Structure formats: C-alpha cells, structure tokens
Amino acid sequence: ETGVTQTPRHLVMGMTNKKSLKCEQHLGHNAMYWYKQSAKKPLELMFVYSLEERVENNSVPSRFSPECPNSSHLFLHLHTLQPEDSALYLCASSQEVASGANVLTFGAGSRLTVL
Amino acid sequence: GQNIDQPTEMTATEGAIVQINCTYQTSGFNGLFWYQQHAGEAPTFLSYNVLDGLEEKGRFSSFLSRSKGYSYLLLKELQMKDSASYLCAVQDSNYQLIWGAGTKLIIKP
Numbered sequence: 001e002t003g004v005t006q007t008p009r010h011l012v013m014g015m016t017n018k019k020s021l022k023c024e025q026h027l028g029h030n031a032m033y034w035y036k037q038s039a040k041k042p043l044e045l046m047f048v049y050s051l052e053e054r055v056e057n058n059s060v061p062s063r064f065s066p067e068c069p070n071s072s073h074l075f076l077h078l079h080t081l082q083p084e085d086s087a088l089y090l091c092a093s094s095q096e097v098a099s100g101a102n103v104l105t106f107g108a109g110s111r112l113t114v115l
Numbered sequence: 116g117q118n119i120d121q122p123t124e125m126t127a128t129e130g131a132i133v134q135i136n137c138t139y140q141t142s143g144f145n146g147l148f149w150y151q152q153h154a155g156e157a158p159t160f161l162s163y164n165v166l167d168g169l170e171e172k173g174r175f176s177s178f179l180s181r182s183k184g185y186s187y188l189l190l191k192e193l194q195m196k197d198s199a200s201y202l203c204a205v206q207d208s209n210y211q212l213i214w215g216a217g218t219k220l221i222i223k224p
Contacts, residue, residue: 002157002159004157040123040216040217041216042213042214042215042216042217043204043212043214045211045212090157090158097210098209098210099210100145100146100165101146101163101165102146102206102210102212103148103160103163104150104158104160104212105160106150106157106158106159107157108155108157109157
C-alpha cells in the first residue's frame with residue numbers, strides 16, 4: 001500500500017459507455033495527478049490539481065473529464081472513448097506541485113480496455 | 116524538444132551488478148528521479164539527484180553528471196525481486212517532469 005488507492009483496478013468498457021476512475025490519497029498531500037501509461041512509452045501527464053484547483057491540462061481530449069472535489073479525492077470521468085485510449089491510468093500525489101525534490105507517490109493504476 | 120533516453124530492456128544474472136543509463140536533453144534542470152515499477156504495481160520512488168556525483172542507498176546507487184546530461188542507476192547483488200521496470204525522469208526549469216519510456220530489467224537465476 002502506497003497511501004494512494006485507485007479503483008477499479010480493471011475496467012472494460014464499450015465506446016459508448018460512461019464510467020469513472022477514482023483515486024484517494026491518505027498522505028495529506030496538496031497536489032494530485034492523472035497520468036496515462038502505455039506500453040513502451042513515457043508516462044503522459046494528463047491533469048494536475050493543486051489544492052483542488054486544476055493547474056495543468058495537457059491537451060487532453062474532452063472525452064476525459066477530471067474532477068477534484070477535495071484534496072484527498074480525484075476522479076477521471078470517461079465517455080465515448082476510443083480503442084486507442086486503452087492503457088494503464090495512474091494517479092499520483094505529492095506534497096506540492098512545483099518544488100525541488102517533488103517526489104510522487106503513485107497508485108497501482110486502473111487498467112482500462114476500450115472495446 | 117525535451118527528451119529522455121534509456122535502454123528498453125536489459126538482462127542480468129542474480130548476484131551480479133547492472134548499470135541502467137539515462138541521458139537527457141531538457142529545458143533547464145531541477146533534479147533527476149529514478150522510480151521502480153513492478154509489473155501490475157505502482158511506480159515507487161528510488162532516488163533523487165540534483166548535484167553531480169553518486170548517491171548510495173543500500174544496494175542501489177544513482178549517479179548524475181549535469182554537464183553530460185547523464186545519469187545511471189547501479190544495482191548491486193541483484194536479487195530476483197529486482198526484476199522490474201526502472202523509470203528515469205527529469206524536472207525541467209518549470210518543475211515539469213519529463214519521463215523516459217522505462218527500462219525493463221530481467222534477472223535470471
């Protein structure tokens with residue numbers, strides 16, 4: 001257990017479905033992140049929240065919609081996804097957004113398959 | 116553009132030593148991180164280097180040369196549990212993390 005919990009661990013959805021990924025951190029961190037991890041590719045930063053405010057959105061398609069209701073919870077709402085969106089979605093948290101040794105604590109990820 | 120290069124896959128023998136290299140070209144530099152990721156698990160923090168030199172932490176050491184844009188992770192006395200992917204990441208001048216694609220390390224008995 002890293003202190004960052006993601007649910008569900010596995011999700012299979014059709015292209016017309018609507019689903020959500022959930023992330024919860026118990027570390028008292030102020031920043032939370034969504035990353036996409038595809039095989040043999042670098043981690044892709046999707047969204048960053050600092051104290052519940054979105055501070056970064058890296059040109060992510062609108063079919064991905066983040067929500068941060070408080071500093072401990074982060075959601076990623078999914079709708080009308082494409083097969084190429086199949087990947088491991090990692091949530092992470094850190095003490096602050098931009099600092100020297102900004103160590104990220106990751107969850108184990110949600111493995112998404114879009115049919 | 117910004118770029119991190121590391122080998123895709125490496126194989127080593129249990130009990131041996133392995134060095135995983137990482138080279139980078141980024142807009143500024145505010146530190147380099149190594150993370151370990153076992154299959155199906157969360158990446159976990161291994162080391163952080165911001166000054167040149169070697170940082171040792173048990174069986175793992177990390178080296179940085181800022182002038183060469185180069186780092187390596189050294190794993191000694193390899194154990195089967197060290198089979199994992201090792202991710203190199205650099206913080207640029209805006210404190211954004213630039214990630215490598217990871218090195219999959221396979222340990223053979």
